[in-house]
Amino acid sequence: MIVHLSVLQVIIPLIAAPICLLLRKSELAWAFATLVAFMTLAVSVALLSQVMQSGPVSYELGGWEAPWGIEYRVDMLNAPLLVLISAISALALLASRTSIENEIPENRHTFFYIAWLLCMAGLLGITATGDAFNVFVFLEISSLATYTLIALGKDRRALWASFQYLVAGTIGATFILIGIGLMYVMTGTLNMADLAQRLPDVENTKTVFTAFAFLIVGVCMKLALFPLHLWLPNAYTFAPSIVTTFLAATATKVAVYVMIRFIFDVFGFEFSFTHFPLQEVLLTLGIAGIFVASVVAIYQDNLKRMLAYSSVAQVGYIMLGISFASQTGIMATLLHMLNHGLMKGALFLALAAVVYRMGIAQLSQMHGIASRMPLTMAAFLIGGLSLIGVPLTVGFISKWYLVSAALENGWWPVAAAILLGSLLSVVYIWRVIEVAYFKPVSESTPDVKEAPAALLIPMWILVLANLYFGIETSLTVGVSQMAAADLFGGLR
Amino acid sequence: MEFLGLFNYWVVIVLMMIGFYIVICSNNLIKKLIGLTIFQTSVFIMYISMGKITGGTAPVLADGITLYSNPLTHVLILTAIVVGIATTALGLAIVVRIHESYGTVEEDDIHAKDKQA
Numbered sequence: 242m243i244v245h246l247s248v249l250q251v252i253i254p255l256i257a258a259p260i261c262l263l264l265r266k267s268e269l270a271w272a273f274a275t276l277v278a279f280m281t282l283a284v285s286v287a288l289l290s291q292v293m294q295s296g297p298v299s300y301e302l303g304g305w306e307a308p309w310g311i312e313y314r315v316d317m318l319n320a321p322l323l324v325l326i327s328a329i330s331a332l333a334l335l336a337s338r339t340s341i342e343n344e345i346p347e348n349r350h351t352f353f354y355i356a357w358l359l360c361m362a363g364l365l366g367i368t369a370t371g372d373a374f375n376v377f378v379f380l381e382i383s384s385l386a387t388y389t390l391i392a393l394g395k396d397r398r399a400l401w402a403s404f405q406y407l408v409a410g411t412i413g414a415t416f417i418l419i420g421i422g423l424m425y426v427m428t429g430t431l432n433m434a435d436l437a438q439r440l441p442d443v444e445n446t447k448t449v450f451t452a453f454a455f456l457i458v459g460v461c462m463k464l465a466l467f468p469l470h471l472w473l474p475n476a477y478t479f480a481p482s483i484v485t486t487f488l489a490a491t492a493t494k495v496a497v498y499v500m501i502r503f504i505f506d507v508f509g510f511e512f513s514f515t516h517f518p519l520q521e522v523l524l525t526l527g528i529a530g531i532f533v534a535s536v537v538a539i540y541q542d543n544l545k546r547m548l549a550y551s552s553v554a555q556v557g558y559i560m561l562g563i564s565f566a567s568q569t570g571i572m573a574t575l576l577h578m579l580n581h582g583l584m585k586g587a588l589f590l591a592l593a594a595v596v597y598r599m600g601i602a603q604l605s606q607m608h609g610i611a612s613r614m615p616l617t618m619a620a621f622l623i624g625g626l627s628l629i630g631v632p633l634t635v636g637f638i639s640k641w642y643l644v645s646a647a648l649e650n651g652w653w654p655v656a657a658a659i660l661l662g663s664l665l666s667v668v669y670i671w672r673v674i675e676v677a678y679f680k681p682v683s684e685s686t687p688d689v690k691e692a693p694a695a696l697l698i699p700m701w702i703l704v705l706a707n708l709y710f711g712i713e714t715s716l717t718v719g720v721s722q723m724a725a726a727d728l729f730g731g732l733r
Numbered sequence: 734m735e736f737l738g739l740f741n742y743w744v745v746i747v748l749m750m751i752g753f754y755i756v757i758c759s760n761n762l763i764k765k766l767i768g769l770t771i772f773q774t775s776v777f778i779m780y781i782s783m784g785k786i787t788g789g790t791a792p793v794l795a796d797g798i799t800l801y802s803n804p805l806t807h808v809l810i811l812t813a814i815v816v817g818i819a820t821t822a823l824g825l826a827i828v829v830r831i832h833e834s835y836g837t838v839e840e841d842d843i844h845a846k847d848k849q850a
Contacts, residue, residue, distance in 0.1 A: 374809055381816045403827055415772060418776055422783065425783075425805075
């Protein structure tokens with residue numbers, strides 16, 4: 242059992258999806274999907290502890306030896322991400338039954354859980370695999386499931402958002418496919434570890450350069466790096482709220498992981514940063530993304546759209562960490578990936594509760610809402626503080642390491658830009674706090690009750706995680722530090 | 734003849750650009766999907782061409798066959814074709830739903846109707 246953990250991680254949700262179809266009844270499908278999500282959570286926690294104790298876990302799929310067969314490889318870099326994906330998925334599924342009551346017609350509930358499980362299997366697969374082509378396959382599994390989930394949104398604009406994402410996502414994935422094909426033609430292998438060994442012999446060829454360029458642009462499309470983020474705001478706004486929670490907390494992080502894996506592990510630090518102006522590109526686009534998206538977020542009335550733009554800005558911070566090209570920088574990136582998952586999970590779950598009660602999360606209708614839904618808005622407040630980066634929350638920890646990585650490089654203007662970006666997030670979070678807490682209840686405020694416990698419990702688990710990992714940092718910081726050391730240790 | 738030797742790859746580039754152009758410039762959602770399919774197909778051709786070895790036959794285990802083409806790229810692209818079909822099917826399904834709720838499959842009309850609402 243223990244030796245099969247890394248494949249069980251992916252196989253359990255993949256097999257559970259068709260079983261869900263046989264269950265038919267909405268409640269049964271929900272109970273089963275939630276059970277499956279908690280099982281994968283248990284598997285990923287077991288994997289993480291195994292990796293922490295005895296190093297990377299390698300698994301040969303079907304017993305075929307590594308460069309020929311498909312290898313699943315779990316190490317310090319992807320084990321924490323596996324835990325994040327399955328934890329967010331389990332918590333969101335717990336809340337999903339209540340949340341989709343008003344947002345998705347009853348007869349589509351079973352399909353919702355099937356698409357969710359497939360999406361989860363895809364995301365976990367991308368993360369766990371050690372084979373470049375397998376990344377593409379799982380990427381498409383998760384993407385197709387995501388398009389379906391977005392199209393389930395109540396508003397008809399969800400369909401258009403889903404179509405837009407389908408076109409952008411397919412172009413991105415095809416770019417990745419081109420990159421992988423060109424790599425295969427030069428090296429004759431698809432295994433990541435094997436690629437890393439063979440690429441240096443051919444690295445000064447146009448083919449490898451082209452492969453790298455296609456791959457990075459394709460991945461940037463999936464992770465919504467400014468200015469390739471155009472699909473994201475609509476998709477997050479019109480998808481069912483609980484889907485947005487899951488996607489915002491996990492999907493872009495997985496794409497970032499793919500990018501880090503290819504830049505540092507497969508192509509290697511030397512190639513990526515000396516032959517390519519990767520540093521300049523990521524730095525410029527990262528900072529531009531932070532400012533443009535944050536400013537746009539300030540002017541949004543729909544809170545889901547506001548947080549969607551904030552997600553684009555946060556991807557900017559994550560890219561900054563990579564562009565520092567230092568061990569501290571990459572560590573800050575990994576830390577911010579996990580922490581951003583926690584805060585966006587909490588924030589979007591709070592919005593899911595608002596949408597559940599009010600039908601829409603429009604700021605102009607939320608005057609004095611905090612007196613009607615105190616627990617939900619308190620969760621939003623703490624999540625928002627974490628997003629800004631106030632001490633005692635996870636947001637502070639990752640911004641702290643980002644700024645210190647910038648100063649370590651002597652790039653004090655970049656450090657100043659990070660702080661300025663945080664000030665912008667103060668503005669857009671404060672707008673909500675002001676309206677919800679300090680404005681008197683007006684006539685346009687609907688008469689609503691506090692959200693049901695099914696939404697509050699997962700929401701507050703995530704909020705408390707935001708506080709806990711903001712104070713007791715040894716686990717998250719320790720894991721990111723070890724992963725960063727691994728990435729740099731393997732190169733020198 | 735360098736140019737003729739790379740004939741397949743020229744076809745790939747031309748098809749890829751045609752597909753990409755249709756995706757970007759077409760106003761009709763069905764045409765966009767057609768463009769997307771052409772775009773993907775060009776990559777399939779690229780993979781298949783990469784595996785071909787001049788004078789090589791199919792990789793069957795039989796006497797007298799020593800030179801054969803690389804079957805792996807072909808197998809990989811079988812997977813990618815399946816993925817491509819799934820994407821097209823899903824895209825068409827979404828277009829049907831768009832047509833049901835908007836009454837049109839033209840991008841401009843959809844934007845106009847969204848603005849009115």
